[in-house]
Each structure stands twice: as structure tokens, then as C-alpha cells.
Amino acid sequence: MSTVRAATLVAPHTLEVRGYPFPNELEPGAVLLRMLASGICGTDKHTFRGETGQYAGTDNERSTPFPIIQGHENVGVVDSIGPGGAWAQDGSPLRPGDRVVPAPNRACGHCHMCTRGFPYYLCRRLENYGNSLSCSRSPHLFGGWSEYLYLKPRTAVFRVPGELPDDVAVLTEIFAVTHSLERAAQLPSPAGLRPGGSIAVIGVGALGLAHAIKASLMGAGRIVAIDHSPRRLELASRLAGAETVHAHAGCAADVRDLCAGDGVDAVVNATGFPGSFAAAVEMVRDGGLVIEVGAFVDMGDEVFNPAVLCGRNLTMLGIGGEDLLVYERTLALLARHHRVIPFADMISHRFAIRDAPAAMQMALDVERSAKVLITPA
Structure with missing residues (x-):
């Protein structure tokens, strides 16, 4: 593959499908995911409408940069790993083929908020997939509405239990909140x-x-x-x-x-x-x-x-967002109960990347939709 397709929010109300170079070389510790599904979140809808002010009242207050590949509720399969390897949050080494849920946020780990053990959303140099990382910078693929998602080194990654369907695993971030x-x-x-x-x-x-x-x-x-x-x-x-x-x-x-x-x-x-x-x-x-x-x-x-x-x-x-400490038990909760509680019924529609503009319009129609997913095909 030489080109990766991704739904790109060029500006408010302007969502286009664009092609980006396939990242053949990864930096040490980086992970490339082949995407399975990504949800359209309420934040994504705000951003589409141009309502982009986030973390109000904090030192990290900011506005979403454009252009951007949205999508922070993600499930995918490890495609490749940068030199030196990478590890899941449980301490085990990641391998190509592992099905995982990545955390949507990457705290710096060094600011005074991080060193005090505070939640990621208090980090002073926070990065958010699908939210704060513009696709104008290489390697571009920083959101889940894409065929591939590029995870920077030190991004928290969680293994998906084998019995958990993709349509439920993609809800992990929401339930972690x-x-x-x-x-x-x-x-x-x-x-x-x-x-x-x-x-x-x-x-x-x-x-x-x-x-x-x-x-x-x-x-x-x-x-x-x-x-x-x-x-x-x-x-x-x-x-x-x-x-x-x-x-x-x-x-x-x-x-x-x-x-x-x-x-x-x-x-x-x-x-x-x-x-x-x-x-x-x-x-x-x-x-x-x-x-x-x-x-x-x-x-x-x-x-x-x-x-x-x-x-x-x-x-x-x-509550500023989910907590990394609850991801593994959230996945365990979903795995234990998904046969009794039809979590997947929360998903009302699925659209291919090529139909991302239609997916957004459906997600904006609260009378017709619940959770809308974007998938590679």
C-alpha cells in the first residue's frame, strides 16, 4: 500500500476523504494500527460545527487545529512496530496481529501535573488523537477515521479480550469515562x-x-x-x-x-x-x-x-475524560456482560471511510441515530 485513505476535517463543515503516504518507517516505540472501527463522538460533532474551544479555564486551553483526521474512540489491529518494540499497558510486548484499544490521549509524563500522578487531562503538554494533532504534519495519521492510525511512542495500548466483538470494544473509551x-x-x-x-x-x-x-x-x-x-x-x-x-x-x-x-x-x-x-x-x-x-x-x-x-x-x-487506570477493568466489564447486555445495540449506523460526510450528517441527526461508526470498508 502506498496511499492511506482518511476522512479529513479541512475546516468546520468541510469533511473530505484524502490520501496520505503509508508510513513505511516508524520511529522507535511507535505502533501502526490497521483500523477496525472508530466512533463519532459528541466532541467530533462539536468540532465539525466549529465549536472548538476545549479545556476551558486551564493552562491547556486551546482550539482544535485544522486540517485534522478525527476519531478517538478506536479499535484496531497492530500492523507494525517501530525499532525497539512497544508494550501493552499490561507490560506484555505487542506483536503484529494483536487486537487493541489505544488510549485517545498522550500525556507528557514529565510536567508537574504528570509527576504528581494526576489524570492525563491535567497534563500541561497533552496530545489527543483525533483532536489536537493536525494531519498537516508527517506521519499525518493521528486519527481513527482512517485505514491506519499512527500511535506515537508511550501511547497507552490495551489488549482486547478475544471474546469481545469489535462493535463493543470500540465503546471502551466511552465506558471508561x-x-x-x-x-x-x-x-x-x-x-x-x-x-x-x-x-x-x-x-x-x-x-x-x-x-x-x-x-x-x-x-x-x-x-x-x-x-x-x-x-x-x-x-x-x-x-x-x-x-x-x-x-x-x-x-x-x-x-x-x-x-x-x-x-x-x-x-x-x-x-x-x-x-x-x-x-x-x-x-x-x-x-x-x-x-x-x-x-x-x-x-x-x-x-x-x-x-x-x-x-x-x-x-x-x-470529569475531564476517561482514566487510564480503568481501561483494563472496563474491557473486562464489557467482556463479562456483552452476552447479556446488548451493548452493540448502542450502535445505530456504520459507514465506510469514503462515506464519512454522510456519516457525520447521520450522527448530527439525533432523532435517527445513536452511536455512528466509521470503518475502513
Whole structure:
């Protein structure tokens, strides 16, 4: 192969299929993956629309560079490895033919945040596949909407259990973000989420749905899903046993009514759009927990009175992304339950790379789609 096809976001609203040189020579420690599948994430849709501000309020605040090959929810097969070899995160050497999920982020490992053991998203020199690495620079293939993905040295790579289908393995990154609920379970009373407790999820696209499913697996007694899309609400009901509420201006009152007027113990806000944070605060009980996982892209300010935080004794938990420490157990969780819980039903459409523009249009249509995948063929 001399040319690699990849869907390239040249500028907002301009997605083209372009050819790039096949990387015959890899730097020491690099890994080249032959892609099997890559998901279209909510962040990808924001970027397509030109909503590119990320890591707002941090020293790492930035905007997505163009042109870029998107795709950070990836599963692929090791094609080749640079001199000196490379290792999976479990310490075993990688070999051509290994099926793996790569981490979408590459922390520097040397800044004061990294050396303190903080999560990757606090790294001061963070790189993100499909998100911050422009394809204008060789070797170009830094996103999963491509036939091949080039992984720089020291990128975390995780082996996929043999029994786990590709269509489920590609959801690993999304489910790894649900470490938010594990953190919630560790919070002291009156905050936190306990077995038998109640939780609402605002926005049950793939990320919100993953949180609803995880809450069910953790023993939540009541799960309430809020969304505009009947299709997504049906999935939440079927896959997570959730009660459903159609999103509207007064839906917080509907959720409180389900809980005898008190509100739910915890709310996960997974919409990524302004206005939903206020609804999350309104529907949580006094002393409860609000988890913000959807506002990765800066969509502007929301007005919030901090007196409410104190007066109601609320706990706020912001989640900047997944945690590398949870990938292996996330893969194990998916492998154990995929025959009982049809995780693959979260995927509504599959498109070849050549049809990436149509794939994006489908992903933007929340009434018709759930998780949309891009595959090499």
C-alpha cells in the first residue's frame, strides 16, 4: 500500500476523504494500527460545527487545529512496530496481529501535573488523537477515521479480550469515562451514589447511555433517562432499565415527582449544551451530587448562584475524560456482560471511510441515530 485513505476535517463543515503516504518507517516505540472501527463522538460533532474551544479555564486551553483526521474512540489491529518494540499497558510486548484499544490521549509524563500522578487531562503538554494533532504534519495519521492510525511512542495500548466483538470494544473509551460513578460511590454521605440509590442522566447519547448502563450494573435502584429523542430513550429503557422523561423546560419537576418530590441522589449531565446544568441542579435532592461529563467543549457560560451550592449542601464533580487506570477493568466489564447486555445495540449506523460526510450528517441527526461508526470498508 502506498496511499492511506482518511476522512479529513479541512475546516468546520468541510469533511473530505484524502490520501496520505503509508508510513513505511516508524520511529522507535511507535505502533501502526490497521483500523477496525472508530466512533463519532459528541466532541467530533462539536468540532465539525466549529465549536472548538476545549479545556476551558486551564493552562491547556486551546482550539482544535485544522486540517485534522478525527476519531478517538478506536479499535484496531497492530500492523507494525517501530525499532525497539512497544508494550501493552499490561507490560506484555505487542506483536503484529494483536487486537487493541489505544488510549485517545498522550500525556507528557514529565510536567508537574504528570509527576504528581494526576489524570492525563491535567497534563500541561497533552496530545489527543483525533483532536489536537493536525494531519498537516508527517506521519499525518493521528486519527481513527482512517485505514491506519499512527500511535506515537508511550501511547497507552490495551489488549482486547478475544471474546469481545469489535462493535463493543470500540465503546471502551466511552465506558471508561464512567469512572465518574466509581468516584461518586466513594463520596461520603449525604453525597455519593449507593446501591439502591437513584440517579438521573440528562442526555442519553452514547456517553449518557454508558453512564445509565454502568449505574445499573452498580446496583442503582432507580435510573431516570432524560432526552429529546424517543430512540435514545427506548435504548436507555431497554439496556439500562431506565424510566424515561422527555426533555422539556419543566422536566426537572417531572424527575422530582418520580422521587416523592425530593429529587434524585445524583445527576449525570451528559448533554454538552448550555441550559442543562441548571436543570441538573434543580432535579437533584438536597445534599446530592451533580456530575458534569458533557461540557468538554466550551459552549459558553451559565448563570449559577453559589448560595444554592452552600444552602443545599450540594457536591459538584467535573470529569475531564476517561482514566487510564480503568481501561483494563472496563474491557473486562464489557467482556463479562456483552452476552447479556446488548451493548452493540448502542450502535445505530456504520459507514465506510469514503462515506464519512454522510456519516457525520447521520450522527448530527439525533432523532435517527445513536452511536455512528466509521470503518475502513
